[in-house]
Amino acid sequence: MPETYQFVKRLPNDIGGLQADAVQQTDHVLLPWEKRCHALADVLDFHKIINTEEKRRGVEALGADLVGKLSYYERWIVAFANILFEKRILSPTDLALKMDEVAARPRD
Structure with missing residues (x-):
């Protein structure tokens, strides 16, 4: 690794090149709340409230x-x-x- 690497801090989701187990790919059916989260991201971007770059920065800022x-969508x-x-x-x-308010709603 170059000497200058010490001056650059890896971001939390920057895992490229690190030792890790093989990636286990599985099909994952999104839960309803995960679909809503993805739709929310699209709406926020469409209305120019939060764009993809801001979302990425926001996730990285979590530490x-x-x-x-x-989980992915919790982030x-x-x-x-x-x-x-x-x-x-x-x-x-x-x-x-x-x-x-949402927690107090009756559940069927």
Whole structure:
């Protein structure tokens, strides 16, 4: 590795070239919430609220520990929330109130 590598920090999802087990490819049917998350990403991008580059930066900003603990779409959701907080489009209080409202809905 070049000497200058010490000056560059790997981002959490930058795993290229590292030792790892073989990739196990499996078919994965998306759960309904994962489909909604993907649709949300498309809507945010279409309306120029959060673009792909911002989403990538948002996921990288989570840090290696959190990236390692969250699933693929969980990373997206946390990144979206943080970016919307930064842009003052959404507040943590508003999000918490909405989450409480959804949790209180009757389930069939």
